[in-house]
Amino acid sequence: MTFVFPDAEGEWRGPFCFIQAADPQLGLMKSWNKGGEGDEWAEEVELTKQAVEAMNRLQPRPRFMVLCGDLVHAMPDAPYREEQVRDLKAALKGTDPSIPLVFVSGNHDLGNNPTPKTVEQYCNQWGDDYFSFWVGGVLCLVLNSQLFFDASTCPQLKEAQETWLEQQLCRASERKPKHVLVFQHIPLYLKSPDEEDHEYFNLPGAVRQQLMDKFKRAGVKAVFCGHYHRNGGGCHDGLDVVVSSAIGCQLGEDTHGVRVVVVTEGEVIHRYYSLDQLRTQGIDQDLKKLLQG
Numbered sequence: 001m002t003f004v005f006p007d008a009e010g011e012w013r014g015p016f017c018f019i020q021a022a023d024p025q026l027g028l029m030k031s032w033n034k035g036g037e038g039d040e041w042a043e044e045v046e047l048t049k050q051a052v053e054a055m056n057r058l059q060p061r062p063r064f065m066v067l068c069g070d071l072v073h074a075m076p077d078a079p080y081r082e083e084q085v086r087d088l089k090a091a092l093k094g095t096d097p098s099i100p101l102v103f104v105s106g107n108h109d110l111g112n113n114p115t116p117k118t119v120e121q122y123c124n125q126w127g128d129d130y131f132s133f134w135v136g137g138v139l140c141l142v143l144n145s146q147l148f149f150d151a152s153t154c155p156q157l158k159e160a161q162e163t164w165l166e167q168q169l170c171r172a173s174e175r176k177p178k179h180v181l182v183f184q185h186i187p188l189y190l191k192s193p194d195e196e197d198h199e200y201f202n203l204p205g206a207v208r209q210q211l212m213d214k215f216k217r218a219g220v221k222a223v224f225c226g227h228y229h230r231n232g233g234g235c236h237d238g239l240d241v242v243v244s245s246a247i248g249c250q251l252g253e254d255t256h257g258v259r260v261v262v263v264t265e266g267e268v269i270h271r272y273y274s275l276d277q278l279r280t281q282g283i284d285q286d287l288k289k290l291l292q293g
Contacts (some may be wrong), residue, residue: 010177015264019259020242021051024051024067024246025108025249026084048248050279055099055258067102067104067256069186070225070227072088075111090200102142110146113153114151139171143183149207165214168220172218180220182223187232208265222270223241225241244258255276
């Protein structure tokens with residue numbers, strides 16, 4: 001099922017905000033901290049509910065929330081997979097109906113070596129693994145980054161996404177959106193475009209450069225990612241790579257949180273907030289100032 005906004009969303013109608021989140025990854029916290037197969041995930045469910053509740057209270061209301069992959073920890077066909085998917089969907093049901101949810105596939109959602117079967121399973125549970133949508137005159141591209149990382153068992157799927165991506169970027173050049181934004185799971189890089197391959201947390205250097213070149217030629221403003229369970233990224237030659245830490249398990253010094261993104265006519269401004277900050281401090285006045293320029 002492709003995520004669709006009304007046709008009118010192709011036109012710029014003024015500044016808006018949205019929420020970017022990543023890696024609720026139900027089951028990882030128990031597995032990471034205590035070992036085992038990730039057979040408990042009550043903490044991640046509670047954190048997801050907190051993120052939803054904080055988002056619902058924001059004014060102005062976010063136009064959408066995008067979850068950038070690793071929705072659950074259990075790999076396809078692994079123990080607890082169906083239960084984790086069920087419980088995450090239940091936690092997300094509290095989302096205000098006026099805030100659409102956009103799902104991005106991660107390596108745990110598809111498997112480190114995705115196959116046609118695992119991709120089909122994901123699509124049946126969450127929707128298409130890559131697609132585009134317009135919101136407020138902004139073109140948004142959702143990508144399956146696992147096909148860039150390792151498509152050795154599904155080369156036809158990789159080729160299909162690359163063909164589609166070329167078409168979308170050409171479309172962007174023709175329709176002249178106010179901005180082009182990309183959402184994927186695995187970051188292009190963690191800190192710098194010329195960093196070494198990390199074999200897991202960033203895309204391989206050759207693939208990274210090819211994608212960056214394509215994105216820059218098409219005028220992509222920002223690439224939003226997760227996967228790292230820490231904040232990272234950087235802006236180089238006008239392309240902002242935004243790596244957001246997790247709703248769930250933290251692997252660095254950051255805390256459980258989400259990123260609030262404000263889109264104005266000339267800028268895409270973003271800041272990562274802990275769930276505690278959103279719940280106790282309130283950011284409505286900051287949001288209104290940014291949206292008013």
